[in-house]
Amino acid sequence: MMFFFTCIALCCAQTISSDVRQFVKAEAPVLALTHVRVIDGTGAAAREDQTVIISKGHIDSLGDATLAIPAGAQVMDLHGDSVIPGLVGMHDHLFYPMGNGIFGEMGFSFPRLYLAGGVTTIRTGGSLEPYTDLEIKKAIDSGQTPGPHMHVTGPYLEGKGSWALQMHQLTGPEDATRTVNFWLDQGVDNFKAYNFITADELSAAIHAAHQRGAKVTGHLCSIGFREAAALGIDDLEHGLLVDTEFFPWKKPGECPDTPKDMPFLANFDLQAKPARDMIVELVQHHVAITSTLPVFEVDVPGRPAIQERVLTALSPDARSAFLGNKVRVSDTSRLRRIYGTDTSPIAAAFKKEMEFEYAFAKAGGLLLAGEDPTGIGGVLAGYGDQREVELLVEAGFTPLGAIHIATANGAQYLGESDRIGTIASGKQADLVVVKGDPSGKIEDIENVEIVFKDGIGYDSAKLIESVRGVVGSR
Numbered sequence: 001m002m003f004f005f006t007c008i009a010l011c012c013a014q015t016i017s018s019d020v021r022q023f024v025k026a027e028a029p030v031l032a033l034t035h036v037r038v039i040d041g042t043g044a045a046a047r048e049d050q051t052v053i054i055s056k057g058h059i060d061s062l063g064d065a066t067l068a069i070p071a072g073a074q075v076m077d078l079h080g081d082s083v084i085p086g087l088v089g090m091h092d093h094l095f096y097p098m099g100n101g102i103f104g105e106m107g108f109s110f111p112r113l114y115l116a117g118g119v120t121t122i123r124t125g126g127s128l129e130p131y132t133d134l135e136i137k138k139a140i141d142s143g144q145t146p147g148p149h150m151h152v153t154g155p156y157l158e159g160k161g162s163w164a165l166q167m168h169q170l171t172g173p174e175d176a177t178r179t180v181n182f183w184l185d186q187g188v189d190n191f192k193a194y195n196f197i198t199a200d201e202l203s204a205a206i207h208a209a210h211q212r213g214a215k216v217t218g219h220l221c222s223i224g225f226r227e228a229a230a231l232g233i234d235d236l237e238h239g240l241l242v243d244t245e246f247f248p249w250k251k252p253g254e255c256p257d258t259p260k261d262m263p264f265l266a267n268f269d270l271q272a273k274p275a276r277d278m279i280v281e282l283v284q285h286h287v288a289i290t291s292t293l294p295v296f297e298v299d300v301p302g303r304p305a306i307q308e309r310v311l312t313a314l315s316p317d318a319r320s321a322f323l324g325n326k327v328r329v330s331d332t333s334r335l336r337r338i339y340g341t342d343t344s345p346i347a348a349a350f351k352k353e354m355e356f357e358y359a360f361a362k363a364g365g366l367l368l369a370g371e372d373p374t375g376i377g378g379v380l381a382g383y384g385d386q387r388e389v390e391l392l393v394e395a396g397f398t399p400l401g402a403i404h405i406a407t408a409n410g411a412q413y414l415g416e417s418d419r420i421g422t423i424a425s426g427k428q429a430d431l432v433v434v435k436g437d438p439s440g441k442i443e444d445i446e447n448v449e450i451v452f453k454d455g456i457g458y459d460s461a462k463l464i465e466s467v468r469g470v471v472g473s474r
Contacts (some may be wrong), residue, residue, distance in 0.1 A: 086120025091370025111147025117382020318472020
């Protein structure tokens with residue numbers, strides 16, 4: 001990549017601190033990205049040898065190589081590179097598993113890694129430290145710390161019986177309503193219901209949120225997808241692998257958790273009427289599904305190939321814990337004890353999840369993309385979002401379709417399609433410059449060089465280096 005600086009004046013549209021400025025790679029009143037391949041996020045074919053003009057934090061214009069470049073613009077020659085819209089991560093927590101059911105806030109490392117990975121907007125998808133998340137958002141928005149635009153989710157709306165010590169357990173519908181209204185007053189703009197919430201509590205939370213223009217998603221267990229859709233939920237996390245409604249042993253209002261769950265889903269018939277009816281009902285009720293394939297993949301023996309960049313980012317303790325967990329998921333004595341077989345049913349269930357997401361999208365459902373940096377570890381901010389796009393391609397989507405899901409669809413759900421999600425004149429200059437062509441080879445999405453947020457270009461490599469060996473500690 002070559003840079004030709006024809007203007008040394010810096011853009012003053014956003015005040016950023018010296019701590020943030022150390023990561024800035026490109027900033028000027030007018031920037032011209034030239035000779036770049038544009039993948040605009042609409043699903044349309046990539047356009048070669050394009051010019052993108054950025055001014056005052058927005059995309060001023062774009063066109064082929066004949067587009068006039070304003071006098072005094074800073075010109076960046078991007079031969080061999082592609083530009084895609086900033087990713088919109090829809091299940092992107094700021095916490096990471098610490099072991100024994102406890103999660104630690106990665107308030108230092110994760111905002112940097114999300115931005116470094118090309119994620120310019122996140123929905124936190126559930127918060128264990130909502131005050132911390134809100135303060136991080138304020139620090140990012142004021143230019144005091146690097147990170148993506150944030151949609152902070154309120155504290156988990158969880159019911160009685162939860163295993164999660166860091167979650168408040170609702171005491172009834174009134175408590176649900178009170179919780180929603182309190183946290184909307186604090187500044188969150190969405191909510192997530194969790195495993196043990198009751199139907200009455202969920203209904204009350206949805207009503208309270210909708211009254212004030214907020215949306216509710218859910219990682220549900222006690223309530224099935226179709227029941228949640230009928231109650232008015234806006235989104236459902238993870239997909240088929242957490243929908244308990246088809247289990248013959250499921251009792252109304254109860255969250256089953258038995259060794260039979262995964263083998264059942266591994267052999268579940270998506271072509272049968274119950275599955276088809278569920279998909280139709282979700283689409284008819286305009287309920288989105290958030291795909292979080294990376295958090296399931298790490299539980300599959302032999303997958304994914306463990307990348308050096310992941311191990312390098314982890315603290316020594318977090319690295320040791322993750323590698324130990326990966327050994328355990330393949331331990332045949334453990335598999336025999338839990339499932340009565342030497343073969344993990346999670347591999348087949350994972351494939352079934354991919355089939356479900358493809359079928360849901362093809363039926364007209366709004367599929368969103370996230371990563372969920374929880375589970376057994378190893379799913380990291382930014383890196384997991386990139387892996388999610390790659391896995392969507394494995395699930396059957398074209399590279400262009402997968403990029404559309406990870407950009408435009410998230411913007412649509414958030415009600416921000418007029419500002420982000422695609423590359424078009426007048427939109428916010430949230431863009432990712434990658435080396436290569438992810439429209440032909442989706443793995444090139446990992447080759448992030450510069451991430452533009454509000455028209456300021458951040459150095460991905462420097463952001464990553466700043467959190468080397470830190471993830472899992474802060």
